Every structure is written in C-alpha cells, then in structure tokens.
Amino acid sequence: MGITDMQEAFYYRECAAAHENSPLGLHYAMFLPTINKQATPEQKKKWLPLAENYKMIGTYAQTELGHGTFIRGLETTATYDPKTKEFILDSPTLTSKKYWPGCLGKTSNHCVVMAQLYTQGKSHGPHMFMVQIRSMEDHSVLPGIEVGVIGNKFGYGTNDNGFLSFDKLRIPRENMLMRYSQVGRIPRENMLMRYSQVSRIPRENMLMRYSQVHEDGTYVKPQNAKLAYGSMVLIRSSIVSDAARGLAQACVISIRYSAVRRQTEAYPGGEEPQILDYQTQQYRLFPLLASAYSLQLAGKYVFNTYLEVNDQIEKGNLESMPELHALSAGLKAFSTYEASAGIEVCRICCGGHGYSQASGLPKIYVDVVPGCTYEGENTVMMLQTARYLMKCYSRAKQGQKLPGFVQYIGQNLNKKSCMSEEVALGCLVMAYEHRAARLVEAAAMRMQSLIQGGKKQHEAWNGSSVQLFWAAKAHCHLFCVKNFVDAIQAKSLSSKTVTVMKSVCQLYGVHGILENLGEFMQDGFFSGEQVGYLQRKMLALFENIRPNAVALVDAFDYPDMVLGSCLGRYDGQVYQALYDYAKSAPMNQTEIHSTYYKHLKPLINPETTSDAMQFAKL
Ligand SMILES: CCCCCCCC/C=C\CCCCCC(=O)SCCNC(=O)CCNC(=O)[C@H](O)C(C)(C)COP(=O)(O)OP(=O)(O)OC[C@H]1O[C@@H](n2cnc3c(N)ncnc32)[C@H](O)[C@@H]1OP(=O)(O)O
C-alpha cells in the first residue's frame, strides 16, 4: 500500500472488510511491531523481510489458560542450555498453555512468545522469543508443538484465536528477542549501551538493548524490565483511536437513521416526525456524538505521545515511560468502556432494525467491546493509572513539580465552581479538575488511614481499589474534556465551525457532569442553582446541535462500504436497502426450505410423511 503510518495502514486494511478482524490482524498489529521494537538490527535484518513479505506470518503469544493479566505469573518457561546454546521452551502445566492469541490456531507459522527466562538456574522474568510453530513449506505443525483454535467466541469469528503449547522445544539462542548489541567499540547507533553492560561478545551473540544472555548463560538485565512490555503500550495507544472510530461509525449509522425514520404522530392527526426530533433521542445520541469527537482527539494525542516517548526510549531516555504507561493504560480503558457502552445505545436507538446485522451495528459492537479485555483488562489498566496518580499525589504533597497532564493533583480543594448560565469552557475544565483532584486525594487518604490502622500496603491497596478506580476514571475523563477544550480554543477553525464544535465540546463537558453528578456535588463544589444552569444548557445544546447533527456525522467521512449498514447509508434509502438485504438472504433462495419436508411436513401432513422421508433421503 505504501502507507507508512501504522494506524492509517490499519484503517485502510480494515476498509477491505470493516470490523471483520482479519486473520492477519495480529501479524500487522503486534508481530511486526514487536520485531521492529524488540529485535536487534541483525534480527530485524533476518526476520523483517520474511515477515513483511508474508513468508513469516506471526502473532503475539503471551496469554495463557491460567494467566492473562499477571504477566509475571506466566508459566511458559525458556531455559537456556549453554552446552547447545539453545533455549528450551516448555509448557509445564495445563494452565501454562498459551490461549487466546489471535491468528494462532491455523494462520500463523511463527509467533513471538512471552516466557519466563531461566539461565544458570535463576529466573529473570518474562522475555520475548521468536518461535516457528509451522513449516514454511507445507504449514504442518512442527515437532514439540501443539496448536489449534479455541472455538467460537462472543465475536471475532474471522480471527482464529488459538491455543499453543510446547514440549521441551529447542530454539537457537539468537531467537531471544534482543535489541541493540555491541562487539567491542560501541557503534554510534547503539548508544543505548547505558542500559546494558558493555562486554566483548562473539558477534553472533546478539546482545540486546533490553536484556542479554551471554553464551555461557550469564544474564545482563535491562535498566527497566517493562521495556519488554512495549508492544502492549503501542497497541493500547492505538486502541483509543480504534474505539473512537467504532463509536463514531455507530453515531453515523444511528443519527442518519434517526433523520430518516419517522414514528408516531407528534400530535393527533399530525405528521410523524423524524425520531431525531424527539428530545429523548437527542439526549441519548448527541452526547455520544460529542464523545466520539472527544475520543478521536484523545486517540490522536495518546498515539502522538507514544511516538514521541518511544523515540526518546530509542535514544536511551526512559524518563517518560511511567507517564506514557499511565496515559495509555487509562485512556485505553476509558475509551473502550465509553465506546462499547455508546455503540450499544446507538443500536438500541435504532429499534428493531438496529438488532439486524443489516444495521452494521452488531459487527461494530463485537469488534470494539473485546477492547475492554484485551491488551490489559480495563479495571487492571485503570488501577495501573491510579498507581501512577498516587505517586503523583505524594510528590505534589512534597512540593514537587508534576508533569503537564497531572498538574491539577494536590490543588486547593476549598474553592467553589465559577459556573454561570453561560457555562464557560474554562468553568467546565475547572469542574473536572476539581473532581479528579478530590477523588485522587480521597483515595490517597483512604490508603493512608488503612495503613495507619495497621493494614499492610497490599491490604490498604485492595481496600482502596474502588476509590482508586474512581480517581483514575475521573483523571481520564478530565483529560478528554481538557484535550477537547484545548483543541477548540487552539484550532484556527472558521467562525461557523468553531461555533458548532464549541457546542459539541460544551455538551461533552455538561453531559459528563450531569451523568456523574454525585462526584461533582459531594463536597458542595456545585450549588443546586449551578446544576440547574447545566441542565438547561444541555437541553439548549440539543436544539443548537440538531440542525447540524447529520452534517457532524457526515464529517467523519466513513464510506458506506466501511459502515456496512442499510440504516446508515449516505443516500438515506434505508427501507429499499433493508428489503434488498432480506431478499438476498440465503434462506430466501428457495420458496420452501428443505427443512420443511423433514421437520414440518410430518407435523402438518402426517399422512404424507413417507414422501417426506423420501425427500429427507435426498
Ligand atoms: C496497528 C494499529 C492498531 C490499531 C488498533 C488496534 C486494535 C486491536 C488490535 C489487535 C487485536 C487485539 C490484540 C490483543 C492482544 C493482547 O491482548 S496481547 C496480551 C495483552 N496482555 C496484557 O496487556 C497484560 C496486562 N498486564 C500487564 O500489562 C502487567 O501485568 C501489569 C502492568 C498489569 C502489571 O505488570 P507487573 O510487571 O506486575 O508490574 P507492577 O508490579 O504492577 O508494576 C511495577 C512497575 O512497572 C510499571 N509498569 C507496568 N507496566 C508498564 C509498562 N507497560 N510501561 C512502563 N511501566 C510499566 C508500573 O507502573 C510500576 O511502576 P511503579 O513501581 O513506579 O509504580
């Protein structure tokens, strides 16, 4: 395709079969990036041409039957044998079998495997290994390997998620993914050397930027063990835009359909109005439209942050890893929660036709909703963000300066909202900052009181984890609101566009407060009168957005072939499209379905059952 931007390439491949989850999805999304980010130059030189030309087709095999979230608990082992200079991969228990990796069951002939590294009798934690699982000649399964599909799932029907286990499979030492290595003089491009020790090693022993195993099995650990988690951070940073895309497409379908669908007399004898004119339909759909715009902006921000931080890491500067992890983990969770719930509301807003595959909505839903689970289960990801927020809170209390998007932490919580009838964007941001700061402090206070009461750290953590979750969710929500407001205020948009987009941004902020009112009012930050301002503003914004609602979804510019929807067609010919879809149903290709003779006819006309039996033998 010649498209270099990873996300753009992903989108255009998607266009070929939108929301069908290509059996090569993991090859593109994780196998290739892992080679790119975790392999040495020599390993890249060896593997990338094969992988980019589909000789090697691979996936990312980390999750096991017994462990998905807790990577350090993975049971697959890779034990170094210095005599043969090989790693022995083994699945020692039933629960150590790899289970869930996409494209694993029947498609891939290779995978990058996350396994516990053992050398010289010591465990060094999870590391990545390149493993061939099928012949590149005839695709037969290689000795020492068991692999297959895991069976039907909630969705993802076109992806052969699989299982995989190893029976003392030997792989060359060079197959441990290692990045950067040096022999003698440190080549300029290998300045990461500060992350691993310099040592004279035989050239063929590619030592890595992140970790190394010398030929005798000596292990040289990286400065940060989480560098091995890099591929997950990349995908989390990409999932935000993917979730936004799913929600935006669902909004296109449901809002266009709501402009076509007419239902119920507005008054006795009156015309049936477009259902988009019902305030309740606007109440359910317009905030989702605003959320889709907000998440698209957040997705751009987090992916650009990933690119910047990853560039720093490539140059040896790991300082921003914690921020990137906290941002990508939290926004991945926040965006997939919001998008999944929003797509379901869009489906319901389309009535019966929304439940048809013809609407395109079920496919979008089952494509987006697993994003709440894969690449880091959402609650766990939110708690990872909360872990970072707690560290920021204690730094703030010590008077330390905090990075940009957490500077609100530790602020004075005695102030009240500046909200007036106008509902200024600045007052919206202040409200979200106050809510997040208050929830971060409340979680920290809870932890402190539990510890002071004699609880151990891990008991205090678990005993505060609901409040930690609330704090992380509020932090992510603040990020999305502030990022949206910054985009509106920074954009040199035409005055008309700014007016429309300012209403959309205002609605996103106002609706978020009204749907989480308790968290904004618990300490009296808002008065009852100010809540009234917000309620009236929300209803006014519905009227304000209504004339531009279809234009706002058209602006996403998704072609009909990507939406795959009879309801969301650009030409609005919904009923003809639904009828054509029904007529084309395979079961309608014969007037009487073959099952009539075998199952119905004996009931309806038992006397002629013998004919039926004749037919059934056909
Ligand atoms: C190409 C474009 C794509 C576009 C869109 C994509 C759409 C979908 C694409 C593909 C289909 C889906 C693919 C799905 C594939 C998978 O699911 S792969 C498997 C994913 N699995 C996970 O994500 C596992 C989740 N678990 C973890 O990440 C870790 O276990 C954990 C982070 C929860 C805990 O790790 P642990 O090692 O136990 O660390 P802790 O003790 O909790 O923390 C120690 C410190 O390390 C810091 N940290 C943790 N992770 C990272 C990280 N990734 N980066 C930086 N730092 C990290 C953590 O904050 C702690 O730091 P402090 O001690 O300072 O607090």
Ligand SMILES: Cc1cc2nc3c(=O)[nH]c(=O)nc-3n(C[C@H](O)[C@H](O)[C@H](O)COP(=O)(O)OP(=O)(O)OC[C@H]3O[C@@H](n4cnc5c(N)ncnc54)[C@H](O)[C@@H]3O)c2cc1C
């Ligand atoms: C469609 C799909 C595709 C996938 N593709 C791949 C792939 O290509 N490669 C791959 O390796 N994996 C893949 N996975 C697996 C996926 O990464 C894991 O399912 C995911 O990481 C969650 O881990 P788990 O299943 O063990 O859930 P668990 O961690 O068992 O989660 C179950 C519950 O326990 C809770 N929980 C767990 N730990 C904690 C904690 N510390 N604190 C609080 N609550 C906790 C969770 O919040 C959750 O509610 C895929 C999964 C799906 C659904």
